[in-house]
Amino acid sequence: MKLQVALDVATLGDALTLARQTAEHVDILELGTPLIKAEGLRAITAIKAAHPDKLVFADMKTADAGELEADLAFTAGADLVTVMGTADDDTVKGAVAAGRKHGKDVVADMIAVVDNRVSRIREVSKFGVSFVEIHAGLDEQARPGYSIQALLDDGKQAGVPFSIAGGIKPDSIGSVQEAGATVAVAGGAIYSAADPGAAAKALRSRIR
Ligand SMILES: O=C(CO)[C@H](O)[C@H](O)COP(=O)(O)O
Numbered sequence: 001m002k003l004q005v006a007l008d009v010a011t012l013g014d015a016l017t018l019a020r021q022t023a024e025h026v027d028i029l030e031l032g033t034p035l036i037k038a039e040g041l042r043a044i045t046a047i048k049a050a051h052p053d054k055l056v057f058a059d060m061k062t063a064d065a066g067e068l069e070a071d072l073a074f075t076a077g078a079d080l081v082t083v084m085g086t087a088d089d090d091t092v093k094g095a096v097a098a099g100r101k102h103g104k105d106v107v108a109d110m111i112a113v114v115d116n117r118v119s120r121i122r123e124v125s126k127f128g129v130s131f132v133e134i135h136a137g138l139d140e141q142a143r144p145g146y147s148i149q150a151l152l153d154d155g156k157q158a159g160v161p162f163s164i165a166g167g168i169k170p171d172s173i174g175s176v177q178e179a180g181a182t183v184a185v186a187g188g189a190i191y192s193a194a195d196p197g198a199a200a201k202a203l204r205s206r207i208r
Contacts, residue, residue, distance in 0.1 A: 001207050004029075004184065005190050006185055007031055008188070012042075015035055019050060022199075027054070036058060044073060044077050048078070049077070055080060056079050062095060066093070069081075070098035071098040074102035081099070085111075086111075092124050100128075106129045106130060125158075134151045134165075137166075140166075148164070148167060148176075155179050164185065173206045
């Protein structure tokens with residue numbers, strides 16, 4: 001299982017610092033959606049230039065104009081780009097077409113898909129995304145009683161390649177791997193730590 005750090009900070013300077021602190025312990029550097037909105041596509045280019053040996057994941061969360069938005073992110077240097085699983089089928093297919101053109105990967109972000117999630121996961125997988133991200137966003141995580149377990153249950157049931165994002169911590173990353181995820185995405189557990197490099201290393205050490 002790969003480890004992906006979500007660089008969920010608001011400035012390119014902070015993202016470059018966080019990437020430098022964590023890169024040796026992770027496989028994938030993710031530019032969070034707020035970062036891309038704040039700094040633009042140039043942030044993708046800058047992170048890839050600083051870490052050419054890492055996969056760079058642009059969390060575009062595209063909701064429309066899938067081919068155009070994915071093409072922009074791939075042209076800027078992204079290796080993986082997200083499109084919303086809730087988007088129109090043609091938006092997902094358009095992003096996949098851009099991915100094929102660039103020889104890169106498109107990930108369907110299943111955030112806010114709760115009812116019939118397994119069925120939508122299987123549907124978007126047929127459109128050619130490389131994998132789905134089964135995801136509880138920050139707002140969902142903040143609600144009382146939130147548990148990552150529902151994400152893991154759906155991943156096990158879906159029978160297609162998936163990543164998990166939703167507040168992964170050292171005590172839950174083992175269960176993410178046991179569920180069969182190909183990628184574990186961690187944001188807050190790393191960027192909120194006093195020592196983000198040590199936090200990334202601790203997560204990595206729990207992956208067998
Ligand atoms: O895409 C995101 C929010 O929409 C986050 O990057 C993702 O949820 C990972 O961060 P965390 O581990 O803090 O949940």
